[in-house]
Amino acid sequence: MIEQIADGVAGDGNFRTGDSFEQEGKEQERKMSEIDNLLRRIETEKRSFDQPVWPPALPADIERLRAYARESLQTDLPRGYIAFLRSHDGLDFNGYVVYGATEHQAPFLDGFAEANARLADPPAKYVFYGNTGHELFAQDRDCGTWVRLDNPSLDVMEEFASFEAMLERVLRDAYEE
Numbered sequence: 001m002i003e004q005i006a007d008g009v010a011g012d013g014n015f016r017t018g019d020s021f022e023q024e025g026k027e028q029e030r031k032m033s034e035i036d037n038l039l040r041r042i043e044t045e046k047r048s049f050d051q052p053v054w055p056p057a058l059p060a061d062i063e064r065l066r067a068y069a070r071e072s073l074q075t076d077l078p079r080g081y082i083a084f085l086r087s088h089d090g091l092d093f094n095g096y097v098v099y100g101a102t103e104h105q106a107p108f109l110d111g112f113a114e115a116n117a118r119l120a121d122p123p124a125k126y127v128f129y130g131n132t133g134h135e136l137f138a139q140d141r142d143c144g145t146w147v148r149l150d151n152p153s154l155d156v157m158e159e160f161a162s163f164e165a166m167l168e169r170v171l172r173d174a175y176e177e
Contacts, residue, residue: 031080031162031164035080035084035168035171038175042091046093051093053088054089054090056086056087056088056089057089061085061102062082062101064101065077065101066082069112069127072116073124078139078162078163078164080167081167084167089102089104090104090109091174092107093175095132095174095177096132096171097109097130098130099112119136124141125140125154126154129163129167133151134150135151135157136148136149136151145160146162146165147160147166148166
């Protein structure tokens with residue numbers, strides 16, 4: 001699931017050189033390894049209770065989602081989210097949801113496009129990637145910050161350095177719930 005950062009461009013879209021790029025790459029790799037570990041543990045627990053584990057998103061669905069994000073939300077999907085979708089088309093565990101590339105009906109799971117269409121008040125300040133019912137996990141479109149928001153007030157409750165840091169927190173909280 002780990003995707004390497006290439007061409008000197010970090011996951012936040014900023015150019016990095018030398019030691020800072022190497023350190024960021026190592027930190028990204030560590031986070032993706034921890035994310036993989038948490039996903040394996042969650043899958044094991046879900047299977048032990050006969051709960052569905054969604055397979056990887058189809059490449060065509062990921063490309064459709066990328067096009068939707070660019071055209072409708074004027075944003076690029078983060079590499080960590082694409083890597084997540086390549087192993088799981090969404091996740092719903094202990095009340096924590098990470099949106100899939102597609103919406104699932106049985107059992108229900110929001111798709112990224114559907115959730116953003118439903119949650120966004122034009123002009124949308126946030127791009128949403130998941131929720132808990134009383135919290136939303138998103139990126140602030142104005143400054144690029146990754147945030148945990150109160151739902152419905154949209155007050156910022158926590159900020160994250162990257163999508164991967166936010167995803168790791170979501171998975172850890174879901175597993176420890």
